[in-house]
Amino acid sequence: MSAHAIETKDLGRVYKIRGNKKESKVRKELVALENVNLKVERGELFGLLGPNGAGKTTLIKILTTLLAPSSGWARVATHDVHQSPNLVRPRINMVSGGESSGYGLLTVRENLWMFSQFYGLPSKEANKRIVELLKIVGLEDRLHTKSSDLSTGLRQKMNIVRGFLTDPEVLFLDEPTLGLDVGASRDVRRLIRGWLDANKSRTLLLTTHYMVEAEELCDRVAIINKGRVLACDTPANLKRNLQRDSIFEIETSSLNGLSNKMLADQPEVKKAVLTEIEGGARLELVLQEESALASVINILTQKHIKVIRLSKHEPTLEDVFMELVGQRMEDVEKEESSNASQ
Amino acid sequence: MQVNDSLALPVSEKARGWKLFLKTIVARAYPRIIGQQREKSWIFFEIFLPMLAVAAYVYVYRAIGAPEEYVGFVVVGGAMTAFWMNVLWSMSSQLYWEKEQGNLALYIMAPNSMMAILLGMALGGMVATALRAIAIIVLGSLMFHVQYSVTSFTQLFLVFMLAMTALYGMGMMSASLFLLLGREAWHLSNLAQEPIYLVSGFYFPIKSFNFWVAAAASLIPLTLGLDAMRQLIFPSGVSFGFLRVTIEIGVLIILCVLFLAGAKFLLDYMEKLAIREGRITESRG
Numbered sequence: 001m002s003a004h005a006i007e008t009k010d011l012g013r014v015y016k017i018r019g020n021k022k023e024s025k026v027r028k029e030l031v032a033l034e035n036v037n038l039k040v041e042r043g044e045l046f047g048l049l050g051p052n053g054a055g056k057t058t059l060i061k062i063l064t065t066l067l068a069p070s071s072g073w074a075r076v077a078t079h080d081v082h083q084s085p086n087l088v089r090p091r092i093n094m095v096s097g098g099e100s101s102g103y104g105l106l107t108v109r110e111n112l113w114m115f116s117q118f119y120g121l122p123s124k125e126a127n128k129r130i131v132e133l134l135k136i137v138g139l140e141d142r143l144h145t146k147s148s149d150l151s152t153g154l155r156q157k158m159n160i161v162r163g164f165l166t167d168p169e170v171l172f173l174d175e176p177t178l179g180l181d182v183g184a185s186r187d188v189r190r191l192i193r194g195w196l197d198a199n200k201s202r203t204l205l206l207t208t209h210y211m212v213e214a215e216e217l218c219d220r221v222a223i224i225n226k227g228r229v230l231a232c233d234t235p236a237n238l239k240r241n242l243q244r245d246s247i248f249e250i251e252t253s254s255l256n257g258l259s260n261k262m263l264a265d266q267p268e269v270k271k272a273v274l275t276e277i278e279g280g281a282r283l284e285l286v287l288q289e290e291s292a293l294a295s296v297i298n299i300l301t302q303k304h305i306k307v308i309r310l311s312k313h314e315p316t317l318e319d320v321f322m323e324l325v326g327q328r329m330e331d332v333e334k335e336e337s338s339n340a341s342q
Numbered sequence: 343m344q345v346n347d348s349l350a351l352p353v354s355e356k357a358r359g360w361k362l363f364l365k366t367i368v369a370r371a372y373p374r375i376i377g378q379q380r381e382k383s384w385i386f387f388e389i390f391l392p393m394l395a396v397a398a399y400v401y402v403y404r405a406i407g408a409p410e411e412y413v414g415f416v417v418v419g420g421a422m423t424a425f426w427m428n429v430l431w432s433m434s435s436q437l438y439w440e441k442e443q444g445n446l447a448l449y450i451m452a453p454n455s456m457m458a459i460l461l462g463m464a465l466g467g468m469v470a471t472a473l474r475a476i477a478i479i480v481l482g483s484l485m486f487h488v489q490y491s492v493t494s495f496t497q498l499f500l501v502f503m504l505a506m507t508a509l510y511g512m513g514m515m516s517a518s519l520f521l522l523l524g525r526e527a528w529h530l531s532n533l534a535q536e537p538i539y540l541v542s543g544f545y546f547p548i549k550s551f552n553f554w555v556a557a558a559a560s561l562i563p564l565t566l567g568l569d570a571m572r573q574l575i576f577p578s579g580v581s582f583g584f585l586r587v588t589i590e591i592g593v594l595i596i597l598c599v600l601f602l603a604g605a606k607f608l609l610d611y612m613e614k615l616a617i618r619e620g621r622i623t624e625s626r627g
Contacts, residue, residue, distance in 0.1 A: 015620060016619070061447075061620070064451050065450075065617070066447050066450060066451055066616075066617065067617060067620050068618050086453070087553060089451060089452060089453040090356065090358075090453040092451070094448075094451060096426075096444070100443055100444055101443060101444045101448055102443075102445070103373045103377055103444050104423050105373065105377035105378065105380050105381060106372075106373055106377050110372070110373075110376070110377075114367070114369045114373065115369075115374055115448070115452075117365045117366060117368065117369030117447070118365075118370075118448075118452040118453070119364050119371060119452060119453060119454075120356035120357030120358060120361065120362040120365060120453070120454075121353060121356055121357075122354060122357075125353065125354060131355070141552075143492055146380075162491045166353070166356075167353040177405045180451070317392070
């Protein structure tokens with residue numbers, strides 16, 4: 001049996017969606033996850049990075065025993081999540097960003113105490129841990145505030161505390177800083193890092209679509225898009241693969257008929273992503289050789305496009321994502337949401 | 343305090359098995375018993391308004407010269423409506439609410455039994471509603487000078503507890519059913535409210551109906567519970583009774599077993615369906 005905190009093999013999930021009754025009685029299939037193979041070591045802070053709709057939440061739901069896989073298998077804390085959910089559940093916990101769990105009529109302490117009891121924590125110990133964890137996230141003065149009186153950010157902090165309270169072997173955080181301000185996000189990140197550093201046998205799987213968060217926190221990151229894991233390594237290694245290339249960002253006065261293809265067809269241009277912005281366009285380039293920049297500038301000049309700003313930068317996870325997917329993450333999200341609304 | 347110091351604190355042994363089951367019941371009952379008292383509007387909606395209905399029936403009965411026992415029947419019936427309302431609106435629709443709030447997934451993911459969660463909801467609802475029912479009985483008895491003469495406290499206690507167990511068992515069963523039906527649940531609750539008031543004999547003895555209507559109405563545990571309680575606490579209650587109290591106790595025991603077993607079966611089915619089809623967590627994230 002595997003000693004990994006989390007392990008998946010050829011994991012897949014297909015949703016069957018009921019279509020409009022008038023159109024068809026046949027259920028449509030939506031592939032949410034496909035052949036996901038992951039191994040997360042104990043003590044690791046593992047990140048799942050991908051746009052909305054990439055399959056991150058589906059994966060977390062399978063790993064937390066809330067959803068059955070359609071194919072393959074997954075183990076958490078060495079137990080199969082589908083075959084032995086009762087062995088997995090005492091060892092895990094999960095918090096989702098923007099969740100509205102708990103009861104508004106109860107105070108922060110009461111809500112957290114209630115959830116701690118579902119995990120069998122001794123009542124006195126639960127109350128002590130609640131106070132200590134609330135202090136860490138700067139919420140100790142809200143101990144006796146009704147949770148309905150909390151702002152969204154403070155409520156999210158309370159939810160985060162709920163996840164840590166039961167001291168799980170494996171903790172799943174699904175977009176934990178979604179909707180939080182800068183200060184609150186920093187508090188949450190401090191708690192995450194502190195919790196892992198305090199005990200090396202704990203494991204944390206975090207999903208996010210904030211590149212900076214993944215880069216700052218995670219030991220390893222899996223980049224996921226359209227249900228498939230495209231790459232999995234440390235943030236440094238993922239970026240190192242790009243470091244052989246040169247990354248440029250150019251802001252221009254207009255598009256003037258310029259297309260991604262025109263640029264990508266140039267020799268030594270590995271990737272070109274053109275985005276329309278207010279007052280012009282932004283061009284992100286991954287070049288195998290810096291000399292290729294000359295041919296790009298040449299095209300812009302021919303098209304009478306004025307260069308407003310040109311900068312070269314070190315690769316980030318955003319660049320890694322762009323290299324793997326061919327689009328910026330925010331563009332993928334825009335595309336997904338426009339497809340969903342159709 | 344340093345972050346690492348406090349986070350390194352070990353959690354001593356966590357409860358398992360029956361201890362965890364009991365802890366879960368108490369924890370889930372807590373929001374209902376304590377939380378619900380914080381919303382003071384319950385005094386108006388759950389005591390004052392039912393008292394108006396009770397008063398209306400009392401004045402009608404007195405105006406038409408109905409036997410004085412009917413006044414007592416109405417007061418006791420009015421108190422018991424609180425339990426029916428609680429089962430219909432809070433218990434049956436609760437899992438659907440929990441799903442909407444995001445609590446249901448957390449309940450399923452936790453190591454506790456979902457049956458303990460439902461029992462906690464039922465226990466909490468029962469205790470919180472008992473406060474309202476007692477208030478209606480006390481106020482109604484004082485206002486309308488109701489005379490009681492209990493023939494057997496043991497039987498009365500037994501009937502009340504059986505009626506509550508069967509009623510909340512039915513509530514637990516319908517909680518899973520309503521969750522599976524989704525939004526239609528609200529319509530079912532609306533549909534069930536008034537007809538049940540009528541056929542369960544909240545404001546008059548069900549003996550007034552023909553046998554088969556009363557027998558069909560006995561599927562709602564409050565029907566026989568109320569009938570038996572009236573027979574046990576009013577001097578001439580027996581003459582208005584539908585069946586003998588011992589038979590009603592026997593039927594209530596059967597209803598308890600049926601509804602609790604049905605609740606367990608439907609809960610297991612709901613959980614399996616939810617995990618297989620992702621119906622608890624609709625997101626396609």
